[in-house]
Amino acid sequence: MKLSKESILGLIALGTFLLLALIAPGFLSSNNITSMMFQLPEFGLIALAMMVVIVTGGIDLSITYIAALSGVGAALMLTNGYGILPAIIVAIFFALACGAFNGFVISKIGVSPILVTLGTMVLFEGIILAITKGNSISGFSDGYSLIGNGYYLGLVPLSIVIFVLFAIITAILLSKTSWGRSVYMYGSNETATLFSGVKNSRVLMKVYLYASLLAAISAIIMTSRYNSVKVDLGSSYLLQSVAAAVLGGTNIHGGYGKVIGTVYAVMIFQFIRNGLNLLGFHSSLVDVVIGAILILVLAMNFFSDKFKKVAETRKAEKAA
Amino acid sequence: MSDYILQMKNISKTFPGVKALDNVELEVKKGEVHALIGENGAGKSTLIKILAGIHKPDPGAKFYFEGEEAKINKPIDATLKGVSIIYQDLSLFPNLSVAENIYIGQDSNKKPWKKINWKNIKKTAERALEELEVDIDPNTTVERLSIAQQQLVEIARALAFEAKLIVMDEPTSALSSSEVEKLYKVVDKLSSRGISIIFISHKLKELFRVSDRFTVLRDGKYVGSYQTEEIDEAKLINLMVGRDVSYEKNEKEVETGEIIFQVSNFSKQGNFKDISFSLKKGEVLGITGLVGSGRTELAQAIFGVNKPDSGELKIYGNYVQIRSSADAVKKGVAYIPEARQTQGLVLEQSIINNISLPILNRMRNKLKLIDRKSEVQLAEQYIKSLDVRPALPDLPASKLSGGNQQKVVIGKWLSAQPKILIIDEPTNGIDIGAKTEIHKLLRRLANDGIGVIMISSELPEILAVSDRVLVMRHGRISGELGIKEATQEKIMSYALNSGKKDDSSDVLHESNQVSQGV
Numbered sequence: 001m002k003l004s005k006e007s008i009l010g011l012i013a014l015g016t017f018l019l020l021a022l023i024a025p026g027f028l029s030s031n032n033i034t035s036m037m038f039q040l041p042e043f044g045l046i047a048l049a050m051m052v053v054i055v056t057g058g059i060d061l062s063i064t065y066i067a068a069l070s071g072v073g074a075a076l077m078l079t080n081g082y083g084i085l086p087a088i089i090v091a092i093f094f095a096l097a098c099g100a101f102n103g104f105v106i107s108k109i110g111v112s113p114i115l116v117t118l119g120t121m122v123l124f125e126g127i128i129l130a131i132t133k134g135n136s137i138s139g140f141s142d143g144y145s146l147i148g149n150g151y152y153l154g155l156v157p158l159s160i161v162i163f164v165l166f167a168i169i170t171a172i173l174l175s176k177t178s179w180g181r182s183v184y185m186y187g188s189n190e191t192a193t194l195f196s197g198v199k200n201s202r203v204l205m206k207v208y209l210y211a212s213l214l215a216a217i218s219a220i221i222m223t224s225r226y227n228s229v230k231v232d233l234g235s236s237y238l239l240q241s242v243a244a245a246v247l248g249g250t251n252i253h254g255g256y257g258k259v260i261g262t263v264y265a266v267m268i269f270q271f272i273r274n275g276l277n278l279l280g281f282h283s284s285l286v287d288v289v290i291g292a293i294l295i296l297v298l299a300m301n302f303f304s305d306k307f308k309k310v311a312e313t314r315k316a317e318k319a320a
Numbered sequence: 321m322s323d324y325i326l327q328m329k330n331i332s333k334t335f336p337g338v339k340a341l342d343n344v345e346l347e348v349k350k351g352e353v354h355a356l357i358g359e360n361g362a363g364k365s366t367l368i369k370i371l372a373g374i375h376k377p378d379p380g381a382k383f384y385f386e387g388e389e390a391k392i393n394k395p396i397d398a399t400l401k402g403v404s405i406i407y408q409d410l411s412l413f414p415n416l417s418v419a420e421n422i423y424i425g426q427d428s429n430k431k432p433w434k435k436i437n438w439k440n441i442k443k444t445a446e447r448a449l450e451e452l453e454v455d456i457d458p459n460t461t462v463e464r465l466s467i468a469q470q471q472l473v474e475i476a477r478a479l480a481f482e483a484k485l486i487v488m489d490e491p492t493s494a495l496s497s498s499e500v501e502k503l504y505k506v507v508d509k510l511s512s513r514g515i516s517i518i519f520i521s522h523k524l525k526e527l528f529r530v531s532d533r534f535t536v537l538r539d540g541k542y543v544g545s546y547q548t549e550e551i552d553e554a555k556l557i558n559l560m561v562g563r564d565v566s567y568e569k570n571e572k573e574v575e576t577g578e579i580i581f582q583v584s585n586f587s588k589q590g591n592f593k594d595i596s597f598s599l600k601k602g603e604v605l606g607i608t609g610l611v612g613s614g615r616t617e618l619a620q621a622i623f624g625v626n627k628p629d630s631g632e633l634k635i636y637g638n639y640v641q642i643r644s645s646a647d648a649v650k651k652g653v654a655y656i657p658e659a660r661q662t663q664g665l666v667l668e669q670s671i672i673n674n675i676s677l678p679i680l681n682r683m684r685n686k687l688k689l690i691d692r693k694s695e696v697q698l699a700e701q702y703i704k705s706l707d708v709r710p711a712l713p714d715l716p717a718s719k720l721s722g723g724n725q726q727k728v729v730i731g732k733w734l735s736a737q738p739k740i741l742i743i744d745e746p747t748n749g750i751d752i753g754a755k756t757e758i759h760k761l762l763r764r765l766a767n768d769g770i771g772v773i774m775i776s777s778e779l780p781e782i783l784a785v786s787d788r789v790l791v792m793r794h795g796r797i798s799g800e801l802g803i804k805e806a807t808q809e810k811i812m813s814y815a816l817n818s819g820k821k822d823d824s825s826d827v828l829h830e831s832n833q834v835s836q837g838v
Contacts, residue, residue: 176689178680185677189666194625195657196677196732197649255668312719 005249005301009264012297016268020275027275034157036274038149038225041163043244044266045218046237048170049211051245051262055174056187056207057254058113061238062102065124066212068233070095071219072128075137075229084144091223092216098124099212106208107201128231138228148225159221166217170210171259179206187254243290244269247297268293322387325350325485325516326371326403332378333366340366341377344542346518346535348485350386353507353517355527355534355548359560359751363540364520368487372405373398399425402484406474406491414463419445421462422477448476452506468499475506486510487518492526496611504530524553536560557752567756567784570763570803577601579637580771581740583622586631591617592795595631599740599771604762606786607775609815614795615775616658619742623655624648635739649678652739656729658748658775660722664729667718671708671728672699674717678736702731706761723754730761741765742773747781759785779808791815 003011020027046063053060060066073094077087098120105116152161174180182203186193194200223229248265250257269290276286326348333341341363348354358364369375373395383390385401392398398405412421422445427436445458454472462470471491478486488507492500507517507530521527527534528548536543536559543559551559581599586592592614599605607615620626622633624642633640640651648655657663665674676683676695683698685691699713706727708720717728726746733741746762747755762785766772776782782789789806791799791814799814 172689178684178690181673181677181680181690185666185669185673188668189662191663192666193677194645195623195655195663197645197736198677198680199644199646255666312716 005304006258006261006264008300008304009247009249009261009268009297013264013267013271016271016275020271020278024275024278026278032274032278036270037157037160039274040266040270041157041159042148042218042222042225042234043237043240043269044163044263045166045214045221046234047241047244047248047262047266048167048259049214049218050241051248051250051257051259052170052174052183052207052214053113053211054242054245054250054252055183055254055257056113056204057190058106058204058207059117059242060102060208060211061114061117062098062121062124063117063211063215063241064234064238065121065128066095066098067215067219067222068229068231068235069098069124069128070212070216071223071229071233072131072137074220074223075140076131078140078144079137084141084147087144088220091220092213095212095216095219096209099209099215100205102212103205103208107204125231132229132231134231136228136230140223140227145224145227148221148223159225162217162221166214167259167263170214173210174259179203183207184255187251187256189255240269243294247294249301322384323349324384325386327382327384327387328367328371329382329384331367331370331381333363333370333375334378339540341370341540344537344540346371347545348516348518349533350484350516351511351514352532353511353519353530355531356518356520356537357527357534357556357560358537358543359753362537362560364537365489366540367537368405368489368518368520371398371403371487399481402482403487404478404481404483404485405487406471406478406489408489408491408493410467410470410474412462412470412473415461417459417461418449418456418465418473419458421473422448422458422480424477426480444480445476448479451479452476452509454506466499467494468496468502471495471503472506475510483515485516485518487520489520490522491519492521492523500526524556527556528553560752567759567780569783570785570787572787577603577769580635582634584632584634586618586621586628588617588621588626588628590795591621591626591628592792595797597790597797597800599773601769601771602766603787604766604772604774604785606782606789607773607792608777608779608782608789608811609792609798611777613792613815615792616744618792619655619744619773619775620657622648622742623653625655649736652737654678654733654736654738654741656726656733656741656743656746658745660725660729660748665717665725668716670714670716671703671720672696672713674728675699675702675732675735678732698735699731702728702735706731707757721751721754723750723757726750726754726758730758734765738770740771740773742775744775745777746774747776747778755781779811782806782811783808 026032046067049063050060070091074087074091077090102116102120105111106113146158148159150158152158174183182193182198185198186200186203190200218234222234244265245257245262246252247268248257248261248263250262272289272293273286276289277283324347326346328344328346331341331344331346332339344363344367346356346367356364356367366375370377370381371392373392376393383392390397390401392401413424416424419442423441426444442458449456449458452472452475454476456465456469456472462473465473475486491503495503507519511517519527519530531548533545533547535545536556538560577600579598580601583598584596586595595618597605609615617626621628621631622642624644624647627643633642635651635653642648642651642653645655661667666677672695676698680690683690683695696713702708703711703713708724708727708731717725720728743762746758750758759781762772762774774782774785783803783806787803789801789803789811790797791801791811793815799811801810
């Protein structure tokens with residue numbers, strides 16, 4: 001029997017969960033499980049955003065600053081007396097404006113994504129600092145704080161429901177729509193898609209817009225959960241999201257990547273971070289463990305890809 | 321001492337599931353130019369890689385250098401025996417100087433902290449370049465050289481290593497005709513100095529020009545070795561494919577239908593100028609000319625990926641605007657590029673995903689989602705009708721042979737149901753067997769009512785498939801010939817110089833070659 005990359009990762013996630021359930025005191029307690037469910041969505045959404053961009057062979061280094069700027073937008077609305085819905089709309093609008101800017105420079109002018117988003121990362125950070133003067137904005141309405149702290153039907157955290165919903169939407173968009181297919185094809189060979197009547201720049205523009213939309217959702221959850229926003233909102237998730245996407249099986253050169261893989265990777269990160277905390281490890285040691293796992297899995301992926309290629313060649317030769 | 325610089329005997333190579341070489345032999349005399357010939361997949365490169373020490377042969381293989389048995393287990397073994405290999409995609413360091421490239425590897429035993437002797441490096445390079453009588457400055461960086469010059473640098477490097485046997489893998493594939501002539505002279509010079517050459521090429525004419533003897537491989541088996549002078553082209557093709565293949569000139573009367581496609585006054589600065597022609601239903605229009613005469617640029621302009629400065633298109637009498645390849649698909653124009661692997665296909669992706677790519681929007685169900693079932697059906701339909709082998713829709717396109725890859729590209733464009741199909745060098749790098757299949761297919765498409773425009777440098781192909789031939793020169797149409805009056809000689813005279821006044825459009829690239837071989 002042959003397992004896909006993603007199912008192997010799923011088994012690893014399950015294994016990690018079971019192992020920590022055995023050795024980490026209180027890992028299985030309902031309190032701990034719920035708190036993990038509260039923590040996971042904000043990072044998970046950023047990781048999904050990063051994954052979609054990486055599938056095109058690009059990277060979005062500005063993604064967490066898009067989230068922060070979007071959070072600032074929501075905060076300004078809320079602290080000026082506007083309701084929850086207008087705040088959410090403004091948050092999404094801010095993020096889409098950032099995404100459109102990235103998408104325009106990358107797809108129309110043709111500058112490489114790493115350079116563009118490195119630039120816009122600093123740009124967006126600067127805009128946030130200009131607005132907030134480096135201070136945090138806090139004190140939102142109780143209603144707003146329910147998004148990140150409330151429960152759906154009194155059982156599951158609302159934020160995890162939002163995350164699952166967006167994970168499903170992302171999966172459907174990528175695997176079932178012509179845009180999603182074009183994203184994979186573009187990531188594999190953008191010249192061939194151009195010569196096949198695919199509107200490359202439109203595909204790319206939508207990628208950066210969609211990534212920024214996910215960043216906005218993440219920002220809404222974060223601001224609601226923390227009841228405040230600062231320039232570094234979610235900034236620690238930037239490189240972690242690249243790590244999660246790659247751990248999830250996304251090809252850093254583009255052309256391959258699945259939502260479920262990224263979700264498993266985010267879960268593994270969450271379990272380990274939480275479990276090691278319970279075991280009393282220092283947080284720096286947690287990073288060492290996560291780094292080690294990342295390298296291990298990447299090496300495994302490398303070898304399994306190699307075997308897969310040999311197997312495919314064999315299959316082709318047999319059939320020919 | 322032996323007459324032979326190299327003898328390889330009993331060479332077999334089994335890759336998982338396939339026998340790439342079956343008891344092959346290769347014998348090269350001192351100072352001779354030995355051609356290695358065979359279709360794609362005949363095992364030429366596997367054999368060379370075994371000689372280079374990259375692949376290990378199955379047990380029982382024997383190597384003799386100058387009559388003495390030797391073992392080749394790794395690349396350095398071959399180098400020490402005086403074997404130098406010049407691969408098709410050269411293996412130079414583009415940002416190092418010519419001298420450094422020639423010298424590199426000579427000092428590999430030196431302790432890393434020892435100082436580099438730059439004088440010595442330069443002297444070695446100068447000596448090697450002088451021997452070849454080529455005028456290249458050893459201080460220039462390699463990336464600033466032309467492909468032909470880079471090749472000479474590789475040859476100079478082989479000389480610096482005191483190579484006794486130089487293998488050249490398709491050395492002329494990227495050279496212009498004058499550069500090819502120069503390369504031949506270098507080859508002659510090397511062989512007169514006693515250095516043996518193994519020359520791999522698909523161009524049969526070329527092999528008759530340079531080689532003294534040759535060895536033919538077919539399907540991984542040894543067919544034989546022959547003196548070049550005792551054999552002719554038809555016999556050689558017979559040896560390669562095991563059957564007689566020759567293109568018959570298309571002599572059929574054209575059933576002229578209505579005009580379905582019209583190009584008027586297409587111009588683009590530096591590419592082509594004042595191009596006007598029309599295409600009738602049921603007709604294959606051949607466009608030929610030297611490489612760099614603007615044929616591909618014109619085709620890509622019609623297809624919308626290379627924006628022309630001016631010009632109009634009419635399909636079935638209606639003016640159309642094509643501003644992008646997406647427009648072209650919508651308006652029923654398909655273009656199959658010459659660079660199959662980089663422009664034609666997304667190699668890592670499956671046959672299914674490649675075939676449906678131009679028409680993803682037409683594959684959607686009511687929910688605007690891709691309907692996988694009809695996608696698979698579509699792929700299976702074209703795999704069957706075009707006889708793609710292996711017939712595995714899920715297989716990545718990279719796993720197919722060149723001919724089958726081309727069939728997938730054709731299938732992909734037929735799925736878009738084009739009215740006009742432009743195909744650029746349709747059989748470049750494809751086995752002779754698959755070539756005739758593709759020719760027949762193009763004729764069939766034309767009979768079915770698709771307007772076919774075929775761009776090709778191979779004159780026998782142009783004559784075999786087209787009903788009418790346009791010849792381009794320096795970005796202009798320099799001649800038009802009906803198939804009855806067309807001959808290779810007439811086409812060449814239009815392509816090179818029609819004898820008319822010079823139209824001073826020499827802003828265009830200098831001429832390249834047209835291959836007259838099969």
